[in-house]
Amino acid sequence: MRLMKEKITDFFHSIGLFSPLDFTDPVTYFIPGFILLILGEIFLYQIPQKVFTKRLIKDNVSSIGLGIGAVMLDFGMKAISLSYFFWIYNHLRLTDIFGIKDFNDFFTLKWHLDHWWLWLLVMIVQDFGFYWHHRLSHKIRLFWTGHVNHHSATHLSLAIALRQGWFEIIYRDIWYIPFIIIGFHPIMIAMMHQFNLIFQFWPHTNAIGKLGWFDKVFNSPSNHRVHHSRKVEDLDNNYGGILMIWDHLFGTYKAEEKKTTDYGIYHNIHTYNVFHIVFDEFGNMIKDIRNAPTWKAKLGYIFNAPGWHHNGKDERIATLKRELKEKKIN
Template sequence: MNLSPVVIAIPIYFLLMAIEMIVLRFQKHPGYRMNDAITNINCGVMSQVTGVFFKIISIGIYTLIFEHYAFFQIPNNTWTFFLLFFLYDFCYYWAHRMSHEVNLFWGGHVVHHSSEEYNLSVALRQSSTQTFWTFFFYFPLAILGFDPVMLILVSGLNLLYQFWIHTEVIGKMGFLEHFMNTPSHHRVHHGRNPKYIDKNHGGTFIIFDKWFGTFQEEEETPTYGITTPVKSWNPFWVNVAHYVTMKEELKQIKGFRDKLNYLFNKPGWLPSYLGGYRAPKEVDSNYSKYDTVVPSTMNWYIFTQYILLLLLTGFFLFQVNSLDLLAKVGVSVLIIWTTVSFSGIFEKRKWYFPQEYLRVLTFDLSVFYLFQGIIPEIVLLSMLGVYTFASFLWLWKNHQLTSEISSASL
């Protein structure tokens, strides 16, 4: 069983999001949009699923350094836990700061900033590639001699702490504002207003920002998102959009040195012959959030299918260590396929309906494979039969929407 604090806390995430939605409704605050919230969670699902494979590399290298190059063998106890927690957040600050200040690294982190809302679901909007650009910032902890198991625990708790600060429900928090990262401080971090960009990088503590000159107090309400909105509900595209832009801009840049400068300078940097650095601009007064509207019947279809996806994903993450490689890869592909499929209806893509029938059948086969030894076969087949019939009927009943989507461009 996967005992990662992040995975164990999944039910708590959704409980807290439900509470936040209720509070926002009483405050008459339109803090959630279904398409945005599902995209946020989809990015988190993709990050957790791909992390099953990618994090093995980062933890493996950390363990290798710890076993062969550590200066000390630091014992695991309460005091060293708190010391590691503090030092981890120090390393996190620099990894996070460089993820904003290095264009290549920003490609991994921009996913988290790309939502134009600010609520607890945004905390789950995590990148599938950021690990590649940040895992080496924690190697000094291995050299000092901190156990890899302790590192995994501390990193999970650090990420858990950052969940609750993604909200507008909580205002300023008095004396805690002086040394802890709070919702107010983190709202600044997610703002695309020029005065807020690249500020408040701390994970748990805000003191590192105050020490190293990247602190900004929350003043006017931030406008959330990135300076060039991604304008898509597709979690795969959200993860690769910045890299695609980089590829196109690299084609225009001459010379190896300028290409390196482009990769490792701040996002927005270009050589002088292409116009030079593109500084962030004030938010246009005519700015409006990206949005799309689909019939409520299809929103309910996606919501129903999404609950089933989350149940499958939860089972997969909890049981991943007991699955063979083929099952891990197969279920991972299905989960990612499903998250992309949902974006098809939100964006009214013409490919949505044909592939959705196939996805439902693939979902059936995967669930049967995973649960045939857990649920009596007759019960399992009956459940899958009802699910398939209801899904196909729901899709068929929306044939008019099918026509609309077929006429939409890719």
């Protein structure tokens, strides 16, 4: 096992990349807990509530399939992301205030106890970066092709948290570049991103109700049910990974009014085939680009919000919400 690890590490180093095996991924330590919680949700909530249906099982299985594929892709992308993170940190950083002076100290408990404030600051800036990554993944169709996979499940369960988009892995780390330039250490940003993902696991459930003040400050099952709802009034809300303060600040927070069972995307794709789930929206975008009559329209299908059409009905979420509001007024 050690020999294999050395060969993999040597391979990445030989092509000038950071080895992902040099990075201790905290997610790996939580996998047994994820499995236990998924089983607990099934036996303590879904079966007693009689919601453990064949469709839910299929959604769960396809989500786990997407998760396995994402882990494999993420292994390679870590090498690329951490490599350009370190290059930027070593050549372009503006300050050493938020860095690690002696990296050997990073592996001691004392350093972390002395720098608890730095971890808190990293959590805040990383979550801010995640908010904008998440929000733009809903607002720009090119990015939506990578994120839609996570939303195409028609149920909400802890297994759905594993339903990670494959294309999204390619671009998700670019949002942290400004913080690397400011001087935050790449390893701390990368680790906090993984801790953010770990935190986002538990809100993917119907088993937990509203949590009072907690819902207003942090991401929670109540907030995330709104985010995964396909009801027009709920779409494009609650983007925060850990904190809800960004949604409050930028006008995208929506409290849960009534627990929904209508999950998915505006036009559900009704498939459990992993590869269909991954490539469906990307294929639709390519088809729209090919059929667009002008370069302006072609670019529109890449950079406009999902649902934009150069002719025909405008199905962008902002338009659908405006039409719903006008309908209620009339």
